[in-house]
Amino acid sequence: MHQPCEQARRSLYYDYRVHAAWRPSAHGPQARQAVVVVGSGPVGLTAALGLAQAGVRCVVLESELQVSEGSRAIVFTRRSMEILQQLGVADRVSQNGLPWRFGNSFYRGQRVYRMEAPHDPDDRFFPLINLQQPFLEGYLVDAALAHPLIDFRWGNRVTQVRQQADHAQIEVDTPEGPYTLDSDWLIAADGARSGLRSLLNLKLEGASYEGRFVIADIRIDLPLPTERLAFFDPDWNPGNTVLMHRQPHGLWRIDYQLPADESPEQALQPEALAQRINALLAQIGHAGQPWEMDWSSVYSARTLTLPDYRCGRVLFAGDAAHLLPIFGVRGANTGFQDAQALAWRLALVQRGVASERLLDSYSQERVAAAREIIDEAGKSTRFMTPPTRGFRLLRDAVLSLSLSQPFVGPLYHWRTSRPHEYRHSALNSAGDDNALFQAGPGHGATPQNVNLGPDDYLLDHLGAVFHLLYASTGEALPDTVQAVVAQARAQGLPLRVTAIGSAQPVAGADQTLADAAGRVRQRWGLRGPGAAYLLRPDQHVCARWLSLDGHRLQSALRSALGPTGVAS
Template sequence: MHFPEIQPRKSLYYNYEIYPYFHSNKNTLAESDTVTVVGAGPIGMATALLLAKQGIKVILLSAEQQLSEGSRALVYTKRSMEILQAAGVADRIMTKALAWTHGNSIYKGQVAFRMASPIHDNDQFAPLNNLQQNWLEHFLLQTIKEQKNIEVRWGNKIVAHQQNDEHVTLTIHTPEGEYQHISHWVVAADGGRSPIREGMKLRMEGASYEGRFVIADIRIKLDYPTERLAFFSPDWNPGNTILMHREPDNIWRFDYQLDPEIAPEDALKPENLNKAVNDQLKMIGQDHLEWEMDWSTVYSARALTLDNYVHNRTIFVGDAAHLLPIFGVRGANTGFQDAQDLAWKLAAVVKGWSTEKLLQSYSFDRVGAAREIIAEAGKSTRFMAPPTAGYRLLRNAVLSLSLEHEFVRPLYHWRTSRPHAYTHSPLNSQNDDNALMHELTENGALIPNIKFADGSFLYDAISGKFAVIMFTQNGQVPENLISEINALKQFGIPAQLIALAIDDQKVKQADISFTIDPNIVKDCFFADVNTIYLVRPGQHINGRWLNYRENAITETFHQFTQVAEGVNA
């Protein structure tokens, strides 16, 4: 039997609710059009919502009977918010989240480097947004409850996992005992200590760093703007790093590095936590203020990934697939990108318009993303928490020089998480004009988001479907292009034609038509009249043409799967 904690977690700002557990006296069998998602954290919930948006039924399993504790995944990038917008939850999140743009690196009381994240007129969300994970899950769950095709099973702990070429059998423990659940597909979103991954004896590759950090969430009224504060080698914690982030509800998060000889259990003793917080407040001249401890934990900086995320009928996302350092806000933000890429591909397989071969591209694309992030994050981690004496000597030299020499200050840059470009994806068109067009909108990159005159955004129009975007004039679209897209639709592929008119003449034959400023066409899309972009459901460019070529789009779909070869334009 499994007995999750049924006493509501204590919090100074969030009221936890206990959800009724699910138990079945007989084994349950998911229908063929249903996906089982294991893990109801942010990535599991987002995956469930994105699958539901694709018309897939989802059974979402949680070992707990309440939401997670503390701030945890705190900072969400613009890209994550765009994905959460596609999931239908971003508006709720932004009623609570704190948007910000700047980060400060401080040494000996001086701001040695101030990082600014740019904002553009066409941005739908701020570059960075702070919200405690429990609040994020709260809004995700609210949205899930509105979906008729998502069933949440609380208090269901996976204790065994078996699979064959047809289905996956999960043995589940609940407060009433055991039952088995059989599903054709299982998405493992069960976290960094993934029981499914461990049960399958899958090992990650990469590096674990020596640096350990305490997270302390405290309630205090500090009159500081919402900006990231990083303090390097302060007097009270010499040689180490301290981060501060403002959270909603007068909560502030302190992340402070531990000396190697301090055990995590000792660091979390109330007297040691209190001393660290008081020392930090004293250093910034705020030790006269009253404060309360809300939550604390210890984490280590790790940069690890599986080399394959698809194992027969079990697919890994988020921390179950990779463990990334938090420096540069990479953990959950990378997981949301996993969820978005997986959702449309798995939906294509479940709905039958693609074969299972399409899932190989999920692993190729997202493992490639994780490895890129690990290489980039390693630089940040080695500066924030030097793993060797040599790296510490280099960091100390940068700190010292930065007080008087501006040229070394950019070395503080924390390399914020950015969207991965699927430049080498096997899905990218092999018969287009990619090589002849501007590299900033190359295949695999995100299509630029545009705000239209009516206040709507391009991303809202193209989320969840393949979008054939054509720049038009005089309302003209080739008839063969319309016929080709209709043939794709008849085959079950979620395709749509979006016309972006550089004049006021909208295209009646298009699914959606907008008027667009010719300057935006040139400056953002590097395009001209008759240029065509094929965009994935996840907003990444899949192919591009200077002019329409008959059957070129259908031939691109032939790369996805043998099934699509049955489409006749």
Template sequence: MHFPAAMPRNSLYYTYEVFPYFHSAMDVITDTTTVTIVGAGPIGMTTALALAEHGVQVILISAERQLSEGSRALVYTKRSMEILQAVGAAESIMSKALPWTHGNSIYKGKTVFRMASPTSEHDQFAPLNNLQQNFLEDFLLKKIQQNPDIEIRWGNKVVATQQENNIVTLTIDTPEGQYLHKSNWVIAADGGRSPIREGMKLRMQGASYEGRFVIADIRIKLDYPTERLAFFSPDWNPGNTILMHREPDDIWRFDYQLDPSVSPEEALKPENLSKAVNDQLKMIGMDHLEWEMDWSTVYSARALTLDNYVHNRIMFVGDAAHLLPIFGVRGANTGFQDALDLSWKLAAVIQGWASEKLLESYTFDRVGAAREIIAEAGKSTRFMAPPTKGFHLLRNAVLSLSLEHEFVRPLYHWRTSRPHAYTHSPLNSQCDDNALMNETTENGALFPNYKTGDQYLYDHITGHFSLIIFTEETQLDAVLINEVNGLKKRGIPLKTIAFAMKGQNVQGADQILPISIIDANERYFAGNGTIYLVRPDHHINGRWLQYRENIFINTFDQFLNSSQGVAV
């Protein structure tokens, strides 16, 4: 029988709650439209909330009876916050999180490179935001507890999985024994050591690096701004790297590379953790301050992905689908993008306005994203933690030259996680004007957010397809309106948004937002009559210089009604 910890975890800053476990004396068979999500970490919770936003009922299963321990996925990008805003949790998260924009690379006491993340007046969130994972999960859980479409079952460990036709049977272990749970749809969000993935004997592709790293969360009052501090080859840890991040409630995260001769067990001994922290504090002249250890762990840098995220009725998200190095804040931030992409596609299938073949595009889009990220992460990891003597030699040369020479300093750039552009997505329109328009807003790219007054565009285009029409006219074309209404009758969630370039009222639009002619031209490369079709996850699906009859019907038919399910 499965006995998850029933005593609250210890923490200097967070009060853990132990939740009652769920047990069934008989087999549980879910409704055919209910989705079972295994894993109640940030990605599982976000996927549950995203599906519920589409009206899909969810059962969320957690092997534990309390939230996760420690800071773990600490840094959340602007894109992640936009996704968390889409599921209704961003406001509460940002009430606690610490936003920041700058990262510093320090060598021999000198800041040799200072990276500034770009910002815009139209950004709804800061480029980067620090919050311990337990706090993040707490805010997500509170949102889940308010949602009648989500049921969470604590203390349930999946120990076996079987698929037969369209039914997935999960064998679930609890403190009172096992029961069977049958569902038409299962999402594996059960982490880097995914029992579902291992039970299905699925293997990841990519690279594991030799470097191991310690994360140590300490409570200390340090008068530093909320910025990333990266110390290269410090005297107390030569040849290696240490990162420092501020967290809420006077918690600081020390993240440092281990010498290959030191085992994880040795590194986590209290006396060795204390020595490392004290040595770092001494190096920055803060060894006179008192501090307390809150939590620590060891991890290895890996860059791996499954080659397929959809296996009949079992789908993989987050670390269950891919493992990415933390350099450049890629792990959870990539998982949030999985959650948003999968949720609208699975909802479309369950609600019947798309065929099951649409789910193939989830693999196509997100595996492509993972492979792009792995290529970028490899560059960062090889600099932060050189895997060979050759890479050590190269990094040492950069470190030495950077003290005096400006031209090498950009090599410190840590290639922050960015949203993937689905440039080659099979869903992109093949009957539009994409080739004639500016490549900045090409098909597959994120449609840029826009602030008008106290409103943000993303709050109006989340969770449905958006037909965004730039116009100086006072009324939409009647043929266009009829075409849109026909698609709505087919069950496709579609909303027309008029960007009024003269601030005028526009009859026939579901939503009207004012935009200046200058912003339309410079931000969206749009003139009077330009149209964008945007997916429910904010990515561009198609774009046209001017409306032509049946262009939207043809685009939707391309991937909803073709015999192949998705266009290739």
């Protein structure tokens, strides 16, 4: 029988809750489920909440009885916050996290590069925000437990999966013994050591790097701003790299690279940890400052992905699908995008609005995104942890040159995670006016937010459904457009229409944004009445027109649902 730990994890800053295990004897025979999500980390819960918001019931299986241990993912991007806003937890992250936008790189005691992430008044969220993963998981758990369509099962570990033509059969172990659960679909969001990936004998492709890093969370009072600090080749860790991040509640996250001849077991000995941390504090001018250890671990930089995120009835997301280096905050932030991209598709498939082939586009888009990230992250990783003597010589030459030549500085920038643009997605409309626009987000891009007034932004008005943004100064949308919208809704497609540019409500639109200053139309390139955008439920652009009619909208909706979609 599976026996998860019932003792609350130790922490200096987080009050861990131990939840009661879900026991099969208290619930009787198990009905077949629509979707089972394995893993209650940020990715699994994002997928579960996205499905529930779309009206699809799901079961969440979590082998533990509490959220994860240690800071883990601590830096969340603006795009991740926009996704969390759709799930209703972004406010809690903003209230408790530490926003930032500057990063500093040091070599031989000299700052050689200062990174500045862009931020302007049209952005609701800062480019980056620091918050320990247990807090974020806790907010998502609260939202999931409160949703009537989510069945949360703590202490349930998947031990076997048998695939059938139209469902997956899952063996689940619990503290009182096993039970069998059938589900139409299974989402594998069970992390880097994915048990489901192993059960299905699937292999990741890519590279693992020799460089290993210690993560150390310490409580210490340092009078430093919330900015990323990176130290290259410090005297106390020659040839290696060190990172520092301020965290909420008086914690600092320190990541330092290990010498090649030191094992993880040696590195995590209290004496070794204390020696390195004290040396770092002395380097930054705070020698002797008292500190207390909260949590430590070791990780390796890896750039790996499954070649396909769909295996029959099982769909992979997050670290179960790919392993990405932390440089550039790519792990959890990429996982959020996986979960969002998967949830809307699976909801439409499960409700019969689209065929199963729509799920293939999930894999195609997200594998391409992972490979793009791997290409970028590989460059960063080779700079941070040179894999060969040749790479180290090149890196050391850049370090030396940066002391006297400012133009070298940007080579330190490892290009922080950004959302993938699905420019070549099969879901984009082939017959629209994308190439004719002079401004605004193009095919596959995420939306550009716009400040509409005090505490009011464009994305506040866009939920997890298809959105038609239509520039209008008239009293009503064209009859042909209204007819296609009505037909799509009758077929079950979640489609919301927003008219932009009219001071009065526009007939046929669900909401009207006056856009009195013309900011939305300017940023989005909506040059005249009748110009429009179609956004997918994950808010990526799939069509845009300088002039929209019913026929063009119908064609775009058909493309957006993939092969054999029902909107026609």
